[in-house]
Amino acid sequence: MNRFRSILTTRTLFLALSVTAIAALTLRGGANVAAAQSTPRSASPANPQYDEKGAVKLPADYRQWVFVGSSLGLSYTEGQPAMEMFHETLMEPSAYKHFVETATFREGTMLALILHGPGENVLPGRHGRFAAAVHGVEMAVKDSSHRPEGWAYYNFAGANGIRLTAAAMPKESCYSCHAEHAKRDNVFLQFYPLLAEAAHISTSGNDAAAADMIAYPAPATTPTAKTPTEPLALNGLDPVALVDGREEMGKPEIVEAHGPYRYQFVSEPNRARFAKDPARFAIQNSTCLVVPGAQIDPTLFAVYEGHIYGFATTDCVSEFKDQPAKFVKKP
Numbered sequence: 001m002n003r004f005r006s007i008l009t010t011r012t013l014f015l016a017l018s019v020t021a022i023a024a025l026t027l028r029g030g031a032n033v034a035a036a037q038s039t040p041r042s043a044s045p046a047n048p049q050y051d052e053k054g055a056v057k058l059p060a061d062y063r064q065w066v067f068v069g070s071s072l073g074l075s076y077t078e079g080q081p082a083m084e085m086f087h088e089t090l091m092e093p094s095a096y097k098h099f100v101e102t103a104t105f106r107e108g109t110m111l112a113l114i115l116h117g118p119g120e121n122v123l124p125g126r127h128g129r130f131a132a133a134v135h136g137v138e139m140a141v142k143d144s145s146h147r148p149e150g151w152a153y154y155n156f157a158g159a160n161g162i163r164l165t166a167a168a169m170p171k172e173s174c175y176s177c178h179a180e181h182a183k184r185d186n187v188f189l190q191f192y193p194l195l196a197e198a199a200h201i202s203t204s205g206n207d208a209a210a211a212d213m214i215a216y217p218a219p220a221t222t223p224t225a226k227t228p229t230e231p232l233a234l235n236g237l238d239p240v241a242l243v244d245g246r247e248e249m250g251k252p253e254i255v256e257a258h259g260p261y262r263y264q265f266v267s268e269p270n271r272a273r274f275a276k277d278p279a280r281f282a283i284q285n286s287t288c289l290v291v292p293g294a295q296i297d298p299t300l301f302a303v304y305e306g307h308i309y310g311f312a313t314t315d316c317v318s319e320f321k322d323q324p325a326k327f328v329k330k331p
């Protein structure tokens with residue numbers, strides 16, 4: 001009886017194995033639609049899609065991905081953060097399954113980071129805070145066929161909310177910190193105990209990578225510096241990105257005051273670049289270039305030859321954009 005059962009199990013196992021092997025082979029060929037459909041929807045490999053300019057598309061179903069971790073006010077600068085945001089990290093289901101089985105991030109892995117502002121005092125909650133309005137969505141994508149370094153980072157927050165596509169961020173804005181400080185293959189596994197546990201990886205103990213975070217980077221402001229309360233410039237767009245020719249929405253938690261205004265940045269390295277050379281990146285003028293003597297409105301601006309100029313009215317902006325050289329004095 002026992003022998004019979006063991007033969008049976010071996011046979012079933014063999015059968016199961018060969019079916020998987022066939023499925024794998026046909027799937028690799030990409031032709032057998034029936035085999036692909038017979039696997040659960042969540043397990044069929046999803047890969048990043050790009051538009052004709054090489055910008056990645058935000059997958060329509062990213063909010064249904066697997067939740068792997070969350071953080072509150074995780075910050076890279078010393079001192080009190082300007083604002084504590086909730087972060088949630090989600091992982092595309094087929095890449096998640098692959099990671100749980102192999103502890104590796106396969107080519108095509110996509111992770112999304114959702115950034116929320118904090119909500120409080122909403123009855124019946126009398127204490128505590130919750131993840132309220134979404135301020136931003138970011139994505140990490142591992143695709144060596146697209147970027148030689150493998151991982152690329154995308155910020156979907158734009159001037160008018162969440163964009164459907166985003167171009168890869170410059171390496172120094174995002175990639176470098178991930179490559180240097182993340183626990184495993186650019187991913188911050190040290191902050192994702194759920195994911196680590198699912199893949200049977202230990203993240204406890206004296207973790208050098210996690211300890212590093214506290215020291216990165218050298219703070220530009222003193223630890224006791226108060227949160228800047230100056231009016232927000234550029235509607236929250238990152239001035240460093242603007243000078244680099246990109247419209248990226250900065251984060252309320254990464255800010256720097258300069259002159260009468262507060263600036264927001266999409267990443268800590270961008271804030272550090274600004275702090276080093278504010279004269280280059282900040283709004284250049286306090287009175288309007290088109291209507292001399294009129295105070296500028298820090299939400300009305302134009303970028304010209306690598307500098308940001310502010311204006312008094314929207315008409316001034318359009319007049320400037322028609323003939324910028326007329327208004328900017330050459331040194």
Ligand code: HEC
Nearest residue numbers: 071076087111113138139140153154173174177187188267
């Ligand atoms: C100074 C370090 C640092 C920089 C710079 C940085 N990140 Fe991260 N990133 C982190 C940390 C720490 C986490 C861990 C999760 C969290 O923040 O809640 C993370 C998590 C992420 C995740 C979730 C997946 C993962 O890899 O863990 C994405 C997506 C992401 N960051 C995108 C970006 C983008 C886009 C930029 C550039 C605009 C950027 N990051 C710049 C430190 C950094």
